[in-house]
Amino acid sequence: MSTLPQPDHESFELSQLEEPTPARLLLQGITKKYPGVVANDGIDLRVERGQIHAILGENGAGKSTLMKIIYGAVAPDEGSIAFDGAPIAIRSPQQARQLGIAMVFQHFNLFDSLTVAENIWLGQDKSMDREMLGVHLDEAAAVFGLNIEPDRPMHTLSVGERQKVEILRSLVTHPKLLILDEPTSVLTPQAVQSLFQVLKRLAQSGCSILYISHKLHEIRQLCDTCTVISQGQVRGVVNPRQESDASLARLMIGAEPPATPQRHSSPKEVALEVNALHLPKSHTYGMDLHNINLHVRAGEVVGIAGISGNGQNELLQALSGEDTRAAHEQVVLFSQAAGKKNTQQRRAEFDLHFVPEERLGRATVPSMSLAQNLLLTRPLSRGPLGWISPRQLRDKALHLIRTFNVKAAGSHAAARSLSGGNLQKFIMGREIDANPKVLIVAQPTWGVDVGAAAQIRTHLLQLAEKGCAVLIVSEEIEELFELCDRLYVISNGQLSPSLPRAQASIEKVGLWMSGLWEQPAVSQSQTHPEVATMV
Numbered sequence: 001m002s003t004l005p006q007p008d009h010e011s012f013e014l015s016q017l018e019e020p021t022p023a024r025l026l027l028q029g030i031t032k033k034y035p036g037v038v039a040n041d042g043i044d045l046r047v048e049r050g051q052i053h054a055i056l057g058e059n060g061a062g063k064s065t066l067m068k069i070i071y072g073a074v075a076p077d078e079g080s081i082a083f084d085g086a087p088i089a090i091r092s093p094q095q096a097r098q099l100g101i102a103m104v105f106q107h108f109n110l111f112d113s114l115t116v117a118e119n120i121w122l123g124q125d126k127s128m129d130r131e132m133l134g135v136h137l138d139e140a141a142a143v144f145g146l147n148i149e150p151d152r153p154m155h156t157l158s159v160g161e162r163q164k165v166e167i168l169r170s171l172v173t174h175p176k177l178l179i180l181d182e183p184t185s186v187l188t189p190q191a192v193q194s195l196f197q198v199l200k201r202l203a204q205s206g207c208s209i210l211y212i213s214h215k216l217h218e219i220r221q222l223c224d225t226c227t228v229i230s231q232g233q234v235r236g237v238v239n240p241r242q243e244s245d246a247s248l249a250r251l252m253i254g255a256e257p258p259a260t261p262q263r264h265s266s267p268k269e270v271a272l273e274v275n276a277l278h279l280p281k282s283h284t285y286g287m288d289l290h291n292i293n294l295h296v297r298a299g300e301v302v303g304i305a306g307i308s309g310n311g312q313n314e315l316l317q318a319l320s321g322e323d324t325r326a327a328h329e330q331v332v333l334f335s336q337a338a339g340k341k342n343t344q345q346r347r348a349e350f351d352l353h354f355v356p357e358e359r360l361g362r363a364t365v366p367s368m369s370l371a372q373n374l375l376l377t378r379p380l381s382r383g384p385l386g387w388i389s390p391r392q393l394r395d396k397a398l399h400l401i402r403t404f405n406v407k408a409a410g411s412h413a414a415a416r417s418l419s420g421g422n423l424q425k426f427i428m429g430r431e432i433d434a435n436p437k438v439l440i441v442a443q444p445t446w447g448v449d450v451g452a453a454a455q456i457r458t459h460l461l462q463l464a465e466k467g468c469a470v471l472i473v474s475e476e477i478e479e480l481f482e483l484c485d486r487l488y489v490i491s492n493g494q495l496s497p498s499l500p501r502a503q504a505s506i507e508k509v510g511l512w513m514s515g516l517w518e519q520p521a522v523s524q525s526q527t528h529p530e531v532a533t534m535v
């Protein structure tokens, strides 16, 4: 017997009869409870044909859960769904796809060992053969302006490129309802604009779009209706173009996000230095690094801007110690050669902490609890026989949950049970709380709501005030501008000269992202050009 609630045919039929054109999607009273949390609490939602409808809400508000219910990946405890006027219980993603519903998930669902084309084919109705898929793929790639080789193995792709594969996978199905759960979190501004053009064209052809994002300017640019959710309940349905950031934030988090504090930078000794680093790519689709020179001083926040896939992964691996192929003196930490030291040694000897861009699988073990996930990077003290105290782990996890406002059932909650933004807050909290001397972060505010993003930025600036050297790799230029004292730009495996924030503009950084920077004049301040400004 089905455990799903049965749709209430009578009330749906009555309400639909009154409508000349039924809604594409109508949800009534959707409720989903997990142990200790009501993720959706009686949600009503109406999406018209050809409408681009935003879903906005704080981290853990219940947005992804609701989308998974529509896609048949999660069964609701209560409530009913009507699609194109017909009441229906969507019991599986396969059934959803047959109805014409496609979904781009926040956490990628891709197989690392398969190619791009194989991954896309796996998600399709098997009546579409590989050849047809190739044609659709080329079509969609051309429309979207994606140039990802279909034969590339997934593990060679950056997160930005993976995001594009997820989007492409949905577009090839020509859906009637397309659900996008934070699709632009790791796309460049240019890729976002191409995506928006595609989405607007799709909507004009009658496809309805449900669009989840924390980026208010994107919602305003793309959507004319926005349902705001908080703590599993609908707080309002508004036209986002008629709302200010402050009024949307008030609906969503009950307050306006704090402004990022002003900081007076007082950089000290060089903490991290990379000298003439050349590294050949480690796999066919990687990027060779050419003559990379960079440095970050204690107390400084330095950013690396660039379109993903231009060598960021390779550079981050060489800096964090995941890749130890560099010569010893090519990576220097506090004046000591460290290129051959691995991640653990760099953490233990130099207090270097690293937040990679993949939250699940690399920054955390999805099946392990939050408390256990602390052990990945935090050397919590052990007893005389080497035992780790579960109480100490639990207390530390609870401390992070409280300090960083992580919405989780407790320290025992598995990492994969957290909403995307809450997991990001936990990971950032784990590394910031370690009080590192060097912190290297990829995409620090990926998927977090406006309030949490402001909180994370404030913590990063406070760390720098305490003397930490902070290096941020991000595709979000605005974020880099807000946080950083200096910027580098990475393009095609090469790093630009250092650019003080005061001399940076969006246009200049955009130009540099294509590799078009002027070569600096050779001078005594060649490796540390800002020294001249400091003295």
Ligand SMILES: Nc1ncnc2c1ncn2[C@@H]1O[C@H](COP(=O)(O)OP(=O)(O)OP(=O)(O)O)[C@@H](O)[C@H]1O
Binding pocket: 034, 035, 037, 038, 039, 057, 058, 059, 060, 061, 062, 063, 064, 065, 066, 106, 407, 408, 409, 416, 417, 418, 419, 420, 421, 422, 447, 449
């Ligand atoms: N499989 C699960 N097991 C236990 N709890 C879960 C599970 N999935 C979601 N939750 C909980 O349900 C709540 C809503 O999560 P959901 O992922 O829907 O939030 P969200 O609004 O999408 O957040 P974010 O903006 O961070 O992605 C959270 O408290 C989350 O921890």
